[in-house]
Amino acid sequence: MSFSFNETNSLKIEQLAKRYPQKKALILPLLWLTQKQEGFISDEAMTKISEISQMPYMHICSVATFYTMFKLSKSEKRVIEVCRTLSCELNGSEMIKKHLLENHSDKYEIIEVECMGACGGAPMCTLDGKYMESVTPKMLDEVLNAD
Numbered sequence: 001m002s003f004s005f006n007e008t009n010s011l012k013i014e015q016l017a018k019r020y021p022q023k024k025a026l027i028l029p030l031l032w033l034t035q036k037q038e039g040f041i042s043d044e045a046m047t048k049i050s051e052i053s054q055m056p057y058m059h060i061c062s063v064a065t066f067y068t069m070f071k072l073s074k075s076e077k078r079v080i081e082v083c084r085t086l087s088c089e090l091n092g093s094e095m096i097k098k099h100l101l102e103n104h105s106d107k108y109e110i111i112e113v114e115c116m117g118a119c120g121g122a123p124m125c126t127l128d129g130k131y132m133e134s135v136t137p138k139m140l141d142e143v144l145n146a147d
């Protein structure tokens with residue numbers, strides 16, 4: 001199976017390539033574009049990113065597997081990410097994760113991630129990539145049960 005970027009993303013890549021003098025700097029933006037386009041990052045996509053960035057496949061693989069925000073397999077469930085880094089942990093992320101696992105893991109994939117760069121809104125979660133700030137179990141129940 002081969003992978004190619006859609007027309008919109010191909011145009012974005014052309015623009016990004018002009019911005020970065022070194023092609024290896026494209027790796028993270030290309031991983032993000034891939035995940036937005038496909039919902040996950042396949043081996044075929046990593047091969048394509050390797051070609052575009054002119055970096056070895058194993059380098060792309062090591063970057064994609066290092067960051068917890070990149071999904072390497074397709075999930076049928078919608079995704080909730082729970083930040084587990086210090087600000088969020090101090091504001092109850094462990095309790096949020098426990099609540100999600102006990103009440104919503106049948107419909108949602110619950111993933112722990114590192115700092116989302118929005119510590120002022122701790123505890124932070126994302127639902128399908130959209131940020132949710134100052135999350136409480138009640139707030140999650142209202143949002144998730146409304147789906």
Ligand code: FES
Binds near residue numbers: 088
């Ligand atoms: S520690 Fe959770 S967003 Fe920064």
